[in-house]
Amino acid sequence: MSAARNLLLLSSSRLHGHGYLEHARHQLDELFQAKNVKTVLFVPYALRDHDKYTATVRDALQPWGYAVEGLHTQPDPAEALRKAQAIFVGGGNTFVLLKQLYELQLVELIRELVLKHGLIYVGSSAGTNVATRSIHTTNDMPVQQPPSFEALALVSFNINPHYLETAADTQHKGETRDERIEEFIAYHSRPVLGLREGTSLRVQGNLVTLLGDRNAKLFKADGSAVEYAPHADLSFLLES
Numbered sequence: 001m002s003a004a005r006n007l008l009l010l011s012s013s014r015l016h017g018h019g020y021l022e023h024a025r026h027q028l029d030e031l032f033q034a035k036n037v038k039t040v041l042f043v044p045y046a047l048r049d050h051d052k053y054t055a056t057v058r059d060a061l062q063p064w065g066y067a068v069e070g071l072h073t074q075p076d077p078a079e080a081l082r083k084a085q086a087i088f089v090g091g092g093n094t095f096v097l098l099k100q101l102y103e104l105q106l107v108e109l110i111r112e113l114v115l116k117h118g119l120i121y122v123g124s125s126a127g128t129n130v131a132t133r134s135i136h137t138t139n140d141m142p143v144q145q146p147p148s149f150e151a152l153a154l155v156s157f158n159i160n161p162h163y164l165e166t167a168a169d170t171q172h173k174g175e176t177r178d179e180r181i182e183e184f185i186a187y188h189s190r191p192v193l194g195l196r197e198g199t200s201l202r203v204q205g206n207l208v209t210l211l212g213d214r215n216a217k218l219f220k221a222d223g224s225a226v227e228y229a230p231h232a233d234l235s236f237l238l239e240s
Helices: 022-034 051-065 077-083 094-103 108-117 179-190 236-238
Strands: 007-012 040-043 069-070 085-089 122-123 158-160 192-195 200-204 207-211 214-220 225-230
Touching: 007 022, 007 085, 022 051, 022 122, 022 200, 040 077, 051 069, 077 108, 094 108, 158 179, 179 214, 192 200, 207 236
Parallel strands: 007 122, 040 069, 040 085, 085 122, 158 192
Antiparallel strands: 007 200, 192 214, 200 207, 214 225
């Protein structure tokens, strides 16, 4: 376990009725202000247009007092990461994101900087997926192929961002989200935390807390499932 770990893992950057990242502003302010963060290094690789994506994040964070730089604009990405005050890994396609991190040889470096040196890590959607043990539980289509599904392993369990139950009155008869997660567990015997829209995990050292105003659903390694209310202590997941 890592006492240096300082993470905020968002289910999503957008929430109905709110502007981009607006629902998480208080969480971001608490995280950044505690370490006097002035500039956030944004990792835009999950979407194709890196400039446009970085501008979207800049437009959201700059009015709150945080400058934003895109990692893709840095001549030496590894050195930029070493000098960063905080990084934000945005959502999009998880396979594309992880493939790029491997190609740039940044996986081991990010893991070391976060777990050993306390680099602040914010992830959203795909950025949350890659922060976990593997990307097996993403909702995304594999439009590109990373060399491995193993991810940054900043936490030792898996997450399913954008988790959504199937409506009881649906006429759709295809696989449900629950069934897909249960299939992963049947093969891997590892827990998966379903993060609903608007929720997030705050990870401080070996403490994990559910934030937001909705429950999270934990699919346990034994095949059972349990709901946890906002502010629940989920630190036990780090032992999985």
